Amino acid sequence: MDRTTRSRRWFARALAVVAASALGVAGLTGSAQAADVNVAKNGGFESGLANWTCTAGSGATVSSPVHGGAAALRATPAGQDNAKCSQAVAVKPNSTYVLSAWVQGSYVYLGAGGTGTTDVSTWTPGASGWQQLTTSFTTGANTTSVTVYMHGWYGQPAYHADDLTVVGPDGGGGTDPEPGIPAVPSGLATGATTASSVALSWNGVSGATGYNVYRNGTKTQAVSGTSATVTGLSASTSYQFQVSATNAAGESAKSAAVTGTTTGGGGDPGNPNVPKHALTGYWQNFNNGATVQRLSDVQAQYDIIAVSFADATATPGAVTFNLDSSGLGGYTVAQFKADVAAKKAAGKSVIISIGGEKGTITVNSAASATNFANSVHALMQEYGFNGVDIDLENGLNSAYMTQALRSLSQKAGSGLVITMAPQTIDMQSTSNEYFKTALNIKDILTVVNMQYYNSGSMLGCDGKVYSQGSVDFLTALACIQLEGGLAPSQVGLGVPASTSGAGSGYVSPTIVNNALDCLTRGTNCGSFKPSKTYPSLRGAMTWSTNWDAKAGNAWSNAVGPHVHNLP
Incomplete structure (x- = not known):
């Protein structure tokens, strides 16, 4: 979330619409014979990028996610580069080869060039898990080498690929050696x-x-x-x-x-002090053209107020809070602390938000995790905060953030409120670091209010692509979290309070309320309708209480009562 007039730094480019006739999957014109071999080398990326060339340095090997083995390719499009990774394979003339690879991500392509006959390619618009792409090609009379490749699409996130094979007659280059029995897994x-x-x-x-x-x-x-x-x-x-x-x-x-x-069962996870259905709002500790507020000015509809933002310190992982007294018209620390206490006395939760568009807090080691937990707990004691909001938009390490939040929970006790505000791309798959963190702390997590804005088109849980600004975008993306393991009480819809609150993705309060009805009651849905309802859905969030106030509190006056009257 942004300290200017935008709520985040990440703006996805519009997805390119590609004619199906140019990208149709080639028919499988032949099949592998008994004597055929895999002529691709290092197709599982177990030897790093050996045998592979990736444009503009776009490729790297990663240990997660993988389809098989211990490594996979991660390639990231940037600017005018589509992250093409290729290798030349030795082939036999006048022969048929089956090309196959497992891929993950939005708009991933697999193809072969220089075949001497008809070059081929196939693609997928994306899926949340691994998907196999397969095509085939026939070599020309004089063809002894063919280039096989994978690439993503301009303006899209990184894609992953693994276990590429090119099966057909040995062209003289041989194949990778047969594997031995693998070692025993460690780190369970x-x-x-x-x-x-x-x-x-x-x-x-x-x-x-x-x-x-x-x-x-x-x-x-x-x-x-x-x-x-x-x-x-x-x-x-x-x-x-x-x-x-x-x-x-x-x-x-x-x-x-x-x-x-296993847990004892019974009851929803999350903090019992937060209402069953809650409205969350971010309060701006700065003046960016929205209404300048003291905490006491925040509309009474808000149940959770996230103070934005904590600041990084010179100590890795540690944070502090600096009230912008001058920017807020002389608001003093003493007045702020008194307003926190008053909101809490009125049954509200006031938490400190970590990150935002300009947040540079990094928790990537055991030491920084300890520093994070200690410093947040110190702020809770000094200012009276009920908990913490994780709004890190520049990367997150699930292992160490989990360690930090569990350590904080041990210090703060059962009353700790933990919220998260990931971007849409962060919750497309349970293998993403944000999603992994949420699942790792599911027993102490209050709510994940994903930011459904400034994101462009995204995949829903049904594998279809939805454009932001619609009921379908809200419901089909919320479905990913609900089917991915979060409890309904841990899912909220994060939207801008007005057109000034975000660069794109603003939806009217009516659309927000329709999405809430669709998810909890099965009514007012768009073309996408979840297979079941989630009556205990937590509610909604907005950036920000200040932009809401600038618009006459139109958002909270419309969405707040609707949230509080959910089943």
């Missing part, structure tokens, strides 16, 4: 738990194409990535979990066991 750990499930994660193993998950010594599921959620468990029960790695050569021994214990 439990994550978010519910009354009936335990989330697991572990380190990837080089050469592995999949993993088996064991509960109390019995195999329960096979997965391709390095995480899984074991479901169908009993409440308040401890289980032992192990994993093994697999590939074509066989299965490794099981890992060391870890114990996970």
